[in-house]
Amino acid sequence: xxxxxKFIILLVVLAGMLSLPAQALHGRGCGQTVLASKILPAxxxxxxxxxxxxxxxxxxxxxxxxxxxxxxxxxxxxxGSVGKDTWAFVGGKADPEESVAECAIREVREEIGVELKxxxxxxxxxxxxxxxxxxxxxxxxxxxxxxxxxxKEPHKIQALEWFAPDNLPMTIFxxxxxxxxxxxxxxxx
Numbered sequence: 001x002x003x004x005x006k007f008i009i010l011l012v013v014l015a016g017m018l019s020l021p022a023q024a025l026h027g028r029g030c031g032q033t034v035l036a037s038k039i040l041p042a043x044x045x046x047x048x049x050x051x052x053x054x055x056x057x058x059x060x061x062x063x064x065x066x067x068x069x070x071x072x073x074x075x076x077x078x079x080g081s082v083g084k085d086t087w088a089f090v091g092g093k094a095d096p097e098e099s100v101a102e103c104a105i106r107e108v109r110e111e112i113g114v115e116l117k118x119x120x121x122x123x124x125x126x127x128x129x130x131x132x133x134x135x136x137x138x139x140x141x142x143x144x145x146x147x148x149x150x151x152k153e154p155h156k157i158q159a160l161e162w163f164a165p166d167n168l169p170m171t172i173f174x175x176x177x178x179x180x181x182x183x184x185x186x187x188x189x
Contacts, residue, residue, distance in 0.1 A: 059126070059135045063103045064091035064176070065185065066122065066142045067114075067149075072162035073187070074149065076111070078173060079158045082131045088173035090157075100139045111157060114147035122186050127175040136175065140183050147150070 056138050066089055067074040080090045094103040105116050123140040151157045163169065165184050172180065 002133065002152060042159060059137050060091060061094040061100070061103070061139070062136050063100050063107060063139045063141060064089035065104050065108050065116065066140065066187065067108075067145055068142070068187070069162060071166050074112075075163055075169070076157045076162070077159040078156070079154070080156050082129070083173045085158075086171045086173040087161075087163075087169045088176055100141070104139075104141050108143075108145070111151075111153050112160065113152045114145040114149055116143040116145055118144045123179055123183050124178045125182075127178055129175050131174070138175070140179065142187070143180045150159065 063086060076090050076092065077087050078088055085151055090108055091104065092107040092111070094100065095106075098106070101119050101123075108114060108116050120142045121139060122142045123138075125138050125140075127136050127138055128134070129136060149160060151160060161169075165187060168180075
């Protein structure tokens with residue numbers, strides 16, 4: 001088999017690693033790992049790729065939620081071991097078998113005590129978090145909320161503050177920096 005065919009098959013495998021689930025917002029199965037040994041035989045039956053069949057690095061699904069009020073967006077000042085003293089949207093990691101919507105509702109309720117409604121997928125991307133050497137598949141949702149916002153997890157959040165999109169704090173959580181311009185663009189539309 002020629003180099004071109006091997007390259008095309010490798011691209012198909014990588015595309016599969018990076019693909020977002022079609023039913024990401026309400027589907028199940030976030031946070032699962034897929035083994036290359038399960039993908040490659042299906043793509044390359046009886047083809048010697050001469051590459052080792054190793055586990056694809058685990059990707060952790062996470063959800064962040066953009067809440068808006070009076071033209072401003074809510075951000076939390078992080079506490080804890082990763083991203084301490086940086087600003088981020090509220091949210092967190094999906095539990096196994098938890099949908100993106102379920103994760104958003106649970107995380108926001110746990111962190112700031114409000115109920116979400118009218119969830120809308122704004123953006124989905126992959127990001128690498130250098131502090132813990134981990135890949136994340138990030139779903140950014142926009143939602144309305146009911147209730148009074150207050151810090152419910154002081155071991156994770158130091159402060160909550162509303163910021164104008166054109167006047168965000170300088171210390172933004174590193175993984176958010178890569179997709180923040182796109183999210184802000186979509187919020188304007």
